[in-house]
Amino acid sequence: MRETWFLEDLAADSTRLTHRILTWPCRIGRDPAGDLVIDAHTVSRRHAELALDADGKLWLTDLGSSNGTRVNGETIQGRVPVAAGDVVHFGQIDFRLGVDSTTRLVATAADDDRTQIVSAGQALAERFVRKEPELLELMRGQGLSAAAQPIVDAQGGTVWAYELLGRCTHPGLPSSPMQLFVLAAKLKRAAELSEAFRAYGVRALAPRLSGQKVFVNTHPSETFAGDFFAALKALKDVDGAPELVVEVHETAAENVAAMRELAAGLADIDVPFAYDDFGAGQSRLQELVKVPPHFVKFDMGLIRGLDQAPAATQDMVRGLVRGVIGLGSVPLAEGVETEGEAAICRDMGFQLIQGYLTGRPRPVGEI
Numbered sequence: 001m002r003e004t005w006f007l008e009d010l011a012a013d014s015t016r017l018t019h020r021i022l023t024w025p026c027r028i029g030r031d032p033a034g035d036l037v038i039d040a041h042t043v044s045r046r047h048a049e050l051a052l053d054a055d056g057k058l059w060l061t062d063l064g065s066s067n068g069t070r071v072n073g074e075t076i077q078g079r080v081p082v083a084a085g086d087v088v089h090f091g092q093i094d095f096r097l098g099v100d101s102t103t104r105l106v107a108t109a110a111d112d113d114r115t116q117i118v119s120a121g122q123a124l125a126e127r128f129v130r131k132e133p134e135l136l137e138l139m140r141g142q143g144l145s146a147a148a149q150p151i152v153d154a155q156g157g158t159v160w161a162y163e164l165l166g167r168c169t170h171p172g173l174p175s176s177p178m179q180l181f182v183l184a185a186k187l188k189r190a191a192e193l194s195e196a197f198r199a200y201g202v203r204a205l206a207p208r209l210s211g212q213k214v215f216v217n218t219h220p221s222e223t224f225a226g227d228f229f230a231a232l233k234a235l236k237d238v239d240g241a242p243e244l245v246v247e248v249h250e251t252a253a254e255n256v257a258a259m260r261e262l263a264a265g266l267a268d269i270d271v272p273f274a275y276d277d278f279g280a281g282q283s284r285l286q287e288l289v290k291v292p293p294h295f296v297k298f299d300m301g302l303i304r305g306l307d308q309a310p311a312a313t314q315d316m317v318r319g320l321v322r323g324v325i326g327l328g329s330v331p332l333a334e335g336v337e338t339e340g341e342a343a344i345c346r347d348m349g350f351q352l353i354q355g356y357l358t359g360r361p362r363p364v365g366e367i
Contacts, residue, residue, distance in 0.1 A: 005050075005058060007036065007088075007095040018098065025051035028090055029063070042067045042091030050082075058082050058097070059134035067091040085133060134172035135183055139196040142169025146201035148367050150359035151215065151332065154346050161213035161245070163354065165361050166197030181219070191222035195231055202235045202242065204364045210240035215274060215295075217247050219274065224258050229265045236269065245295065247276040259291040274332070276318075285323050292327040300335020300355070314344070321349045 006018040019036060027034040029047035039046070044065040051059050061079040062069040069076050084099045084150040091154070138144060145167035150159045166177050174180060184193040198216050205214060220226050223246075235241060246266060248259075266273050274295035275288065279302040288296065303316055324331045333345040336355030339365065345353055 003099045005052075006098050008098050009095055021050060025049050026222060029065075029353075036091055040091060040093050044091070047090050051109055061063060062086065085131065092298070094260065131173060131183055132187060134170055135180070135187065135193070138170050138173060139166060139192055140191070141196075141200065143168055143173065144196060144200040146197065146204055146364045147361040148201075148205060148209075148214070148364055149361040150352060151352050151354045152244070152358045154333070154342075154350050154353045157255045157358065159359075160352060161215060162205075162209060162242075162367070163215040163216070163247075164201040164366045166194075166201065166217070179285070190219045191225060194219035194222055199231070199235060201364065202244070203238055204309075205242055205367065206238050207264065208364065208367045209242045209354055212242045212244055214242040215247050217276070218249075220249050220298050223262055224255075229269055232266075232271055234236045236271070244271050246271055246273045247297065248273055248293070249276050254287060256287060256290050259287070263291050263293075275287040277334075280350070285320070286326070288327060288329070292329055295330045297332045297334050297354075298350075303333050303335045303341055303345065303355075304337070305341070307338070307344040314348075318348045325349060 005021045007021070008018050019034070023035050027049050028035060028036045028038065028043075029045050029048065030037065030039060030043050033044045033159040034046070047065040048063055048069045049061045051061070053059060058081065059079050060069065060071065060076065060082045062076050065236045068089075068091070071082055073087075073089075082097055084097055086097045088095055088097060105174060108127070127276070146198070147165045147167050148162040149165060151161040151163060152158060153160045162227050168175050168177070168180055173183075181190055181193060184190040194217065196305050198218075202216065218228075232244065232246070236244060248262065263273065267334055272294035274297055275293045276297045277299045279299040298317070298320070306314065306317060320333045330352060331350050332352040332354060333341075336342050336345060336353050336357050338357060341355075342353060342357055
């Protein structure tokens with residue numbers, strides 16, 4: 001029995017609809033005699049064709065259309081294989097391919113198997129993001145993983161804390177967290193992804209680092225959300241949970257009023273916080289003075305090769321460290337990779353060090 005293929009569409013109210021492919025091959029275009037009729041001027045009369053081969057493999061062919069056929073953003077020439085989850089553009093109109101749908105189907109007249117779609121827009125549609133189903137699976141727990149990197153005392157070298165780092169083992173997704181957050185941002189779900197990584201990691205570390213300090217990352221889109229504190233409180237209440245330190249990106253410090261609210265909310269649940277990536281952008285001590293954090297993590301861009309840097313650069317970093325200490329905050333050097341970098345960081349007054357020199361990230365199962 002053949003699988004049921006469909007093209008997924010979005011209605012004006014964002015309802016997801018599926019257009020069943022009822023005949024093979026499926027002819028797509030403005031031609032009223034076609035199998036999928038798209039009434040849009042960027043779609044050619046005979047634009048493209050979907051066909052199944054004897055092995056059940058799906059193929060998409062551009063029929064010499066004027067404005068092209070794209071698969072996942074790439075213009076195709078002739079016949080190419082396609083699969084469930086691929087985003088296809090016919091001219092400026094986009095769909096996502098699927099198979100064995102459980103969502104609502106578009107009804108067709110009993111005496112006509114053709115479906116007609118009328119488009120009001122002219123710009124290239126970007127309503128679908130490839131790998132969305134896989135990302136949703138990840139946020140539900142499938143393929144979530146985590147690593148932890150030690151943060152050590154600058155003078156004694158003993159492990160003082162760990163930073164929790166999100167990881168992905170989902171076979172359908174990139175392993176790089178940065179790429180995953182780019183994908184999540186397109187779907188406006190970066191905050192959900194951040195929370196999923198954090199929740200998984202804290203629960204995985206709980207039986208291994210009970211009572212140990214663990215720095216956890218946040219995404220700028222979630223730190224000022226109302227349910228952020230409730231989610232953190234729930235993690236603090238996990239049996240054997242480590243002591244959490246919330247990392248807030250340095251750019252958030254620009255909004256002093258919001259940062260004051262964030263600091264107050266974290267204080268209410270007894271969670272200290274750190275400014276992350278200090279020195280990476282428009283870092284200004286003025287904002288640190290107004291809402292002093294418990295920790296300031298100096299960006300690795302300031303630390304790399306610091307022992308070989310010009311005297312003026314070293315003096316600048318030394319002054320920043322003194323300013324942070326003067327606020328009552330703990331300065332932490334990120335990205336330390338050499339003994340020379342570690343030595344000058346200690347000399348400058350950094351109290352904590354993190355980097356490959358003192359420990360690479362390790363899977364939580366090895367902690």
